[in-house]
Amino acid sequence: MLALNIENLSVVFPGLSSPALAIGHLSIAAGSRVAITGASGSGKSTFVNIVAGLERTRQGRIRWNGEDIAGFSESRRDRFRAANIGLVMQEFHLFPGLSALENVLLPARLAGAATADVIERAHALLSTVGLSRPGQKIETMSRGEMQRVAIGRALLRKPGVIIADEPTASLDAESGEAVGDLILDLAIAEGSTLIVVSHDQRLASRLDRCITFGSGRISEDSTATAGEAA
């Protein structure tokens, strides 16, 4: 379970005059479930990239439980992300030719972290997300099933935080709803902090807190307390 604390963050892309993302101060408590909303280009994706350590920032502090990943090297951020952050994306980024189980295990295997316990957990996770055939090839699955595999992969190493970037946007309403429920239930069950970027009002409304981005800044924060105001 990880808490996020951002200070003086400013992300500037070359050629753009205004920063893509500027956050003076933001705290997300450990174990809380937060929805991030906002129009396209409002800085949501940049936010995800920055807090997940996929992108580097030169200015500001991004602390997960006090560890500032902005100061980490590329490799160290990779290691941190692998161990602590479970990512679910709009596109599943699964690898054809491999089975559901192999897809869940692939990043852990490449990181040399696939112990017997982890493999056992992969099996358990697949049945938790409702997939009964771990050996099924990924390309033979429906989109809803694929996203379930991706969720299993995100949760494999018991991450302290789950970051989902539009997890339901590429699914039809029915499977989107099921996937949204699954992510929420699993985050509660695992006790992970959950950050969901979503247009899905129904999903966003079920979370504890909703932060809205506009033009790279936080324009609205449903539960912003006095102490967290910038």
Next chain:
Amino acid sequence: MIRFILSDLRRLWAGSLVVVLLVALATALGVSVVLQERALRLGSARAADKFDLVIGAGGSETQLVLSSVFLQASPLPLMPGEMLGRLAADPRVDWAAPIGFGDSFSGYPIVGTTTMLAQNLSGGLIEGKIFAHEGEALIGSAVKLSLGGEIKPMHGLPEEGGETHIELVYHIAGRLRPTGTAWDRAILVPIQAVWHIHGLAAEEHAEEGAESEHEHEEAGEHHDGHEHHGRLDPDAALDERWTADAPGLPAILVKPKTIADAYKLRQEYRSGDTVAVFPGEVLTNLYATLGDAKQILVAVASGAQALVAASLVLVTVIHIGQRRRQIGALRAFGAPRGAIFGIVWLEFFFLVAVGIGLGFALGYAAALLLSGMFSETSGITMPVVFAREDAGLAAVLLAFATILAALPAVLAYRQSPAQALRA
């Protein structure tokens, strides 16, 4: 990781196949050039081994060797026939045998010589016996004729439109053991018969003349004419006592008794009207020239390989561009950069290594094929063999593959996962 790479290669099988084929063909080109050149060198060196010293009339040493060792038909100047008698009587000479060319049968060159050469050329016969009469012939192991068959000598080669001699028909008396040289395709006949056919025998000098139907360039002494139709006796015994007035000879093969004798003989016969050569030495000079040709071929092959390498760089850069998202995703989900580098490197190295392996096999097969074709027409066995230095070539190619594969791996390594996923 290996499973992932294999499934990746399966998915991209068409592109992978192209990469393997490109590498294989480029490697095969280089390998076959090297192997073929070596085969040519070894084959011709072995062919020349049999002949220690060749003596001919003044002229081109290379031409003399090509004609005598490789039986390349060409008009050689003649030297006086008495040379043979002198050489045969020389105490430094083990044996000396004349050779006379000019006729052919079914594309096989007919070489006039003596029983001396027939005995010494291949170390024995497979079947039959050495010629003992003017109308008998001995065939090389690669001559597709059978014992007892008839040979009607044709002047020159069929493609030169030569006429068939009707004066004499040889009967095949025996077949020589294979020597791996051009002589395997030769038909050996008594030189005495060749002289008679061409009207050159010593004792016929004073005979009454009639008109002669054809010119003989290789016949040094042009008589105004001889009537020799139907006058040759195929059962005439061979006379191998060399008289001073024997007809002119294009070349004499000499087996000196010792190496010192060989040098002395060469020294003695290289002055004046004759040349004396060690075929091995002439070939060495030829190889020096061939060596330059090899350099050019190797340079061309290397150029082709460089082109392939450049195209591979292009392929890999495009390939990595296409795989940006996959690579970005792997990293986003927690695969370390080192593992990404490893995957891309291994995948590419595997393809190139398979290509190189296949290329060596292809090159070897191509060299075998070419050697086979060459042997078929020339009779010279061309041994296609790998030598120790080929391992060096393989090592260089693999080292190059190592570096080449590192290029896409580095590209993949340096990609920011966020950028890769955005693309």
